[in-house]
Amino acid sequence: MRSYRDLFHVPEFTPLFLSAAGHTAAQTVSGLALGTLVYRATDSPLLSAVSMFGPSLAQVLGATFLLSGADRLPPRATLAGIACAFAAGTAVLALPGLPLWTVFAVVLAQGLIAALGGGARWGLLTEILPPEGYLTGRSLFNMMNGLLQITGYAIGGALVAVLSPRAALLLAALLYAASAAGLRLGLTARPPRATGRPSVTATWRTNALLWSSRPRRLVYLGVWLPNGLVVGCESLFVSYDPEAAGTLFACAALGMLTGDVIVGRLLPPAVRSRLTVPLLLLLATPYTFFALHPQTPVAAMCAALASVGFGASLVQQERLVALTPAELSGHSLGLESSGRLTMQGVSAALAGSVAQLTSPATGVTVMALLSIAVTVTLTAVGRRGVPVGGAGGRVAERSVPAQHLTE
DSSP: OOSHHHHTTSTTHHHHHHHHHHHHHHHHHHHHHHHHHHHHHHOOHHHHHHHHHHHHHTHHHHHHHTTTHHHHSOHHHHHHHHHHHHHHHHHHHTSTTOOHHHHHHHHHHHHHHHHHHHHHHHHHHHHHSOGGGHHHHHHHHHHHHHHHHHHHHHHHHHHHHHTOHHHHHHHHHHHHHHHHHHHHHHSOOOOOSSOSOOOHHHHHHHHHHHHHSHHHHHHHHHHHHHHHHHHHHHTTHHHHOGGGHHHHHHHHHHHHHHHHHIIIIISOHHHHHHTHHHHHHHHHGGGGGGGGOOOHHHHHHHHHHHHGGGGHHHHHHHHHHHTSOGGGHHHHHHHHHHHHHHHHHHHHHHHHHHHHHSOHHHHHHHHHHHHHHHHHHHHHHHTSEEEEEOTTSOEEEEEOOGGGGGO
16 A cells, blocks of 8 residues: 555444554553552552553463453454453542552553454454555554653643543543444444354464474564563653653653654665564664663653654564465464563563662663663574465575565
8 A cells, every 4th residue: 555545445444443542542641650650559550550551461371361352352352342441440549548469450450451452453463454454453553652742741741740640541441432332333343254163272282383493483583572571671760750651751752753654664675684683673772871861851752762662563564464375364373462462561561670679770671681682682682594475384495685584
């Protein structure tokens, strides 16, 4: 597809896009509100980071037990039901006097079902759009995420300051409910992409099949690890500068938006393929300057510059689609999304632990250095012979450029 405008001429793309926008806005506002609420109650960088990114951490359970439903359940009912569950859970989080263990139980439950939602959404996108339109469509979704995070963190920060974190959580619950209504009314009832009943056994079997192909394994590792470690840096924004956390998150979202525009629309395929590894290095390097304890303006510029590197994920996701059979697209993309978000949650917990023992600035620096080390290591591994071929995993060995490791 030649332009973003062409996407909106495709039936069902608009309601899927708008409902995802509402879901993203709700996640942004609720994450900042909950992180602030927990930090005020505990004064703990670790608990604040885990409360914001705990749903990501819990996605590993969804990917382990529920992900076969991404292709074996009707997508409209699945996505609408998940949005309703998020609305109810977020409303519970807004209740006053809620024990901390209950907060984290709700966060765990949201993360568990979010894994299924990611697979269902991205699998449905491959059905709605023609193959040549997938990268353009995913780029537009990423741009929407960036724009809504910029405005969401700004508005969320204002709501937290002017009203209260609980008021922001109630607004997020309403946004989730609106997203569910949009999905139910705007999408047609499609049958599942794959036959059979969803089950734990089916999830494990398909995970093993997807992981058995070395090209797919390398894509998964390349998109999960560097990305997740850098999100660990972002998880410390609240404890690094509680008064300016919304500004730091908004600047990071602006950088991500810029990277998605550059990679998704401005770079030809051959060029963006060669830039994958440099983008992953850019993703982490600016955060190493947090070792100098920069003031808010410099810290915000570092966050914005680093987040341009998130554009690497577009190339990685496009390659994953090319390597995966169509009937497993939802499961495969759900596994990519769940693994990436799980790594983000793990990294948030790790970053919070380092910050608890040292300082938030040190935690940011350590996570950035780890991301750089992982990217360099994976690039070195990629210089060996890498099997290439069809999505089914029957491939031949030949040497490929290192950047294909992370595409």
